[in-house]
Amino acid sequence: MDGETRAGRNYEKRAMLKIVFFILGSIVGSFLNVCIYRMPRSKSIIFPRSQCAHCGYAIKWYENIPLLSFLFLKGKCSACKKPIALRYFIVELLTAVLFVSIYAKFGLHLNLLYFLILTCGLIVATFIDFEHQLIPDSVSLGGIVLGLAASFFFPTLFGVFSRRAALIDSFIGALVGAFAIYSVATLGKVLFRKKLEAIKEDSAMGFGDVKFLAMIGAFLGWQKVLLVFFLAPFFGASIGLIQRIRYKVEIIPYGPYLSLAAIIAILWGDEIMRRFLC
Numbered sequence: 001m002d003g004e005t006r007a008g009r010n011y012e013k014r015a016m017l018k019i020v021f022f023i024l025g026s027i028v029g030s031f032l033n034v035c036i037y038r039m040p041r042s043k044s045i046i047f048p049r050s051q052c053a054h055c056g057y058a059i060k061w062y063e064n065i066p067l068l069s070f071l072f073l074k075g076k077c078s079a080c081k082k083p084i085a086l087r088y089f090i091v092e093l094l095t096a097v098l099f100v101s102i103y104a105k106f107g108l109h110l111n112l113l114y115f116l117i118l119t120c121g122l123i124v125a126t127f128i129d130f131e132h133q134l135i136p137d138s139v140s141l142g143g144i145v146l147g148l149a150a151s152f153f154f155p156t157l158f159g160v161f162s163r164r165a166a167l168i169d170s171f172i173g174a175l176v177g178a179f180a181i182y183s184v185a186t187l188g189k190v191l192f193r194k195k196l197e198a199i200k201e202d203s204a205m206g207f208g209d210v211k212f213l214a215m216i217g218a219f220l221g222w223q224k225v226l227l228v229f230f231l232a233p234f235f236g237a238s239i240g241l242i243q244r245i246r247y248k249v250e251i252i253p254y255g256p257y258l259s260l261a262a263i264i265a266i267l268w269g270d271e272i273m274r275r276f277l278c
Contacts (some may be wrong), residue, residue: 017108018100025099026066029092032120036091036127039136055080066092087127095123098263105267114150114157115266118143118219122259125212129255140211144174147218158221169221177217177225181210209254216262224265227272231261 035045037053050059057079063069070089077084098119106112121143125135148170151158155166185207217225236257264272 014104017103021099021103022096023066025096026092028099028120029095029123030064030066030088032095032123033088033091035124036087036131039124039138040128040132040134052077052079052082053085054082067096091123091127095120098123101267110154111157114154114219117146118216118266119263121215122262126256126259129208129253133253135208135212135255137211140208140215143215144211144218147174147215151218170218173217173220173222173225174214175217176222177213177215177229178210180226180229181213185210209258212255213258216258220262220265220269223273224269227265227269228258228261231264232257235260 031045034050037043038045048058050064051057052059054077057077063073063078067089070084070092073084075084075086075089076082099116102115102119103112106115121139125139128139129135148167151166151170152163155161155163158166158169160166160169213225213229216228220228232254236252236254
């Protein structure tokens, strides 16, 4: 087999796998929607089966096909005809696109599964924080434990062969992430004390953000969690300013911007650090 034929087949294989990961991502996104809706309401993410949030109608399997069902139903429940939140479609599409992007970055490698798991946690935390201004401990604390465990059992995820070195990197990443956000929250409490009192808030940043960035640090290590820490304010400041002016919003969730910065660190973190540190 000549080189051109081999390259063509490899291209076709990767294209097919991208389709597979897109479909897989949309299916996982459908499950993440269940988590996003039920976790902040302290409901089981397993039982009962998916239901309409308005009338409790038990959704049939053919009405629960990721992406397609929303389009075929025109965004409405087939029973009560009330609108289905657009968030369901957005999460499924976003998860599918990110699954493809992460596969394209890492290929069929252990890193792929590792970062897909982190990405799922980021998506769940983001949309819960948008709606409820909280990040569940089951995501952040559970993620910290998972990141530390992965560093010990699979040290090559951190670019080393030593379990001890990988575990230290993960642990320091969690500490750096937590300390960085906690420091900002403490400083904000001092600088904006009167503003916080006016809106009856105790802190400029919730403790959920502290645990959330600690989780990101446990997965990414201390260097990339610092990159996340410095990238997130650019998104938070620009988008938050628009929300403040247009919608008169006083409290702006910060978790989504940490998630966006973490996705950038996953996909382009190495290139960004090489460019700015070399």
